[in-house]
Amino acid sequence: MSTVTTKPKLKTSAMIASFADPGQKTTSAPFGHALVKAAEADSRIVGLTADLGKYTDMHIFAKAFPERFFQMGMAEQLLFGAAAGMAETGLIPFASTYSVFAARRAYDFLCLDIAEPNLNVNIIGGLPGLTTGYGPSHQATEDMAIFRGMPNLTIVDPCDSVDIEQAVPQLAASDGPTYLRLLRGNVPTVLDEYDYKFELGKAKVLRGGNDVVFVSSGLMTMRALQAADALAKHNVDVAVVHTPTIKPFDSATVLAELNTDRLAVTLENHTVVGGLFETVASAVVTAGLGKRVVPIALPDQFLDAGALPTLHERYGLSVDRIVAKVLAELG
Amino acid sequence: MTLSSVETAAAVAAPEPERIDRIRAAAYRIRHYALTMGEVQGQGYVGQALGAADMLAAVYADQLSYRADDPHWEGRDRFLLSTGHYAIGHYAALAEAGIVPVAELETYGSDDSRLPMSGMSTYTPGMEISGGSLGHGLTIAVGMALGLRLQSSASRVINFLSDGELDEGSTWEAAMGAHHHQLGNLTAMVDINALQADGATDTVLRTEPVTEKWESFGWYTQRVDGNDVGALLAAFDNIAARRAVAGTSASGQPSVILCDTKVGRGVPLLETREKAHFMRIEEHEWQICREQLTAGYEGTASA
Incomplete structure (x- = not known):
């Protein structure tokens, strides 16, 4: 048996990696639970994803409301076009994928089908900025730069689980489209230490x-x-x-x-x-x-x-x- | 068990002649309205509108449930024009349906008009979506069909798209999604006029075999002469029959009607002109177009 001790080797962060510090107070899947809570209060809320339900905490909603969850497959243009169509029928969709795919791959659909008619579609983007070690294919380092030019779109960059929990019902209640830079998994809980409330x-x-x-x-x-x-x-x-x-x-x-x-x-x-x-x-x-x-x-x-x-x-x-x-x- | 198109066709009676005549008359008026609008601008997508007039007439005069005085009526069927540049044809159909006043058509494409050159939902009553960036319509249609079904609505969704839009990957994302979610309340109509912006479809990006593509994506697929009103109505009747058999009309296979059409149909001067995406028509030709359209219609109507 070896007694040699080596410094722990830092590994490339998986897509589901948390950026929480060791020992930090966290909350599990705050977005998923907040969406379930909001959906209990408003039957118009539906959830969609493009083959990333588990990685955007949408699976929590899917489990709670299977009939109101729609798997659109790895097809981001369909995801956001369909979310627009659902909103046109009076529903309030939350549609999740990674930020890179929402911003780079489906921009035209967000812009023309959702933002121009000013529909209440809530775009949930996972892995915003540098929250994955997978390199440029997954790192949405320019998502806000892309989205800031889109008229009507509200952009929210939450700090922690407190922000996310409080933001979700406000996103659902606000007219027009929103983009949430999702933090998922075990999300740090920080702002509960402050006299703070999220206000859109x-x-x-x-x-x-x-x-x-x-x-x-x-x-x-x-x-x-x-x-x-x-x-x-x-x-x-x-x-x-x-x-x-x-x-x-x-x-x-x-x-x-x-x-x-x-x-x-x-x-x-x-x-x-x-x-x-x-x-x-x-x-x-x-x-x-x-x-x-x-x-x-x-x-x-x-x-x-x-x-x-x-x-x-x-x-x-x-x-x-x-x-x-x-x-x-x-x- | 699924019915093959042959079995279904045999089970459904052919459309009554009076019904066909009524839709042909609507198509005739739609074509005149399109010429009226085209003359305002002196150019435009008149060729496409004439080619698609029979499809639009079948939809608006025979298929759609709507209230002309309440375009947002919740119980309406949804007609989604994916090809925004076909708006000239769609406005003509909306005028025929009584949703847009006929007198307003002459504002087509003018400043501050409710009838812009490329169709937009935010401008025009009865225009469900803003098409124009091609390949969007069917994705939105999928969401509408899902949303209506979730809310127990009996409304149908009909998406009009063009063969050029079959170039767009998003169309096929939506085709897969509609089959996966078994959207029996969704019908796509593909205007196959074999023409795109840069030339004939088979020289721009080959889309054939179109029938086999849609069948392999799981859609109930029929291919008809899109300028044959009787064939169009029969295709819709086949879809209705299958939905009746399925019992739950909002689920089951989505349906597509592939419509081979002729650019400029009904006006020989334009039918024979060199095909162009954006057709130029001389000032003195508009009256000739109208006369040819009327002569052609009256010639066959009286037969």
């Missing part, structure tokens, strides 16, 4: 701080909060503003926080092109603030395959990299 279209100040202001969305709000704690040990006082709705963007709340002398940093699980940073930047320029904004985002390149912790470290999304960047900015 609203940004929320999670914590105040005198030196730096973070504006973040998605899982990067979790990292922003962790980084803020870490920076406190360096005597840097950081505020965190969470902007789960990317479009329509709550410019008023964000600009009020940016219009100070604090270092402004955006944090997003998305390419630096066309996502949260540019949303904030355009709001700042439009308002004539003349304020410098530092982006923390994925680079404008196709990313490597590998283990998620490795990749988050490599591309600057880890807490350590955030802390280092902020300290460097503060000189």
Whole structure:
């Protein structure tokens, strides 16, 4: 028997990998359970998927409401065309696939069949940004950039299980189409520690701080909060503003926080092109603030395959990299 | 057990002559309306509208349940025009159905008209979807058929598509989906005019054998002369008979009617003109077109 101990080898994250930290509080399949709850209250809600029910937590809904679940096969154009058709008959579809397929493969169907007639179809995109180590075929690093140009579409980038649980009934209740950047599996539960409620279209100040202001969305709000704690040990006082709705963007709340002398940093699980940073930047320029904004985002390149912790470290999304960047900015 | 098309055809009586005459008259008026609209713009998809007029007449004058004064009536059958550029023919059919006033047809393609060149649901009463980006209609039709069935609606969904749309992979995604979900309340009509934007279909992307393709995708498939009203009505009757046999009319095989049509049908001047996706018609020719259409119709109607 060998007694040699080696450092655990980080493996390429599977599609179902969680980005939760070891020991972190998580909630299982928050989207699936929230959809079941919403469907119990509203008989118009139906679920569809394109051969990714198990990987988008739609299987929870399928089990609870088999007659209201529709398997469309690995056919994303059909998935979203059919979701439009169902909405035309008065139903409220939630249609799930991976973000890459929704954004890259079925764009025309989302745009013309769902967004143009402004139908209440809710697009559920798994593996947003860098949440898989499978490489560019699965990493939807530019999904928000693609979708922000689509009129009528509401874009939601939730932080954790709390956001998802609270967002689902609001997505169902809101007119017009929505796109949810799904976090699935064992999803971190973070925002229950704060005096916070998800409100569609609203940004929320999670914590105040005198030196730096973070504006973040998605899982990067979790990292922003962790980084803020870490920076406190360096005597840097950081505020965190969470902007789960990317479009329509709550410019008023964000600009009020940016219009100070604090270092402004955006944090997003998305390419630096066309996502949260540019949303904030355009709001700042439009308002004539003349304020410098530092982006923390994925680079404008196709990313490597590998283990998620490795990749988050490599591309600057880890807490350590955030802390280092902020300290460097503060000189 | 499934009925073969031959067995079903034998079991269903041929359409009555009066019924055929009524639909032919509707098709004749639809063709005139299309010429009226074409003249407004001086060009357009008149050839396609003339070719598809018999299909549209069979649908609107014989098959669809609708309320002309309430285009959103919940109990209506849904007719989805996937080929947005055929809107000129569809508007003509909507006028024939009383959903769009005949007098409004002359606004076709003009600024602020409810009748844009490419059909859009957000513009026109009775227009269920915004076609135009080809290969969408059948996917939406699948969802509508699923949604109606889930809500215990007796309404049917009829999707009009073109042979050019058979190039699109999404059409076949939808064809598989409709069979998988056994959408007996869904009928597709494929206008096979053998013409696409860049030329004849068999030179652009070969779609034949079309019948075998649909059969292999699990659809109840009939191929008819799409300019033969009697054949079109018989095809619809065969579908109705099969649905009656199935008992549960919203489930079972989806149906497709493959309709071979002639671009410019009913107007010899255009039937013989070099086939073009976007047909140019000289100013002085519109009256000739109308006269030829009327002469042809009256010649056969009185026979």
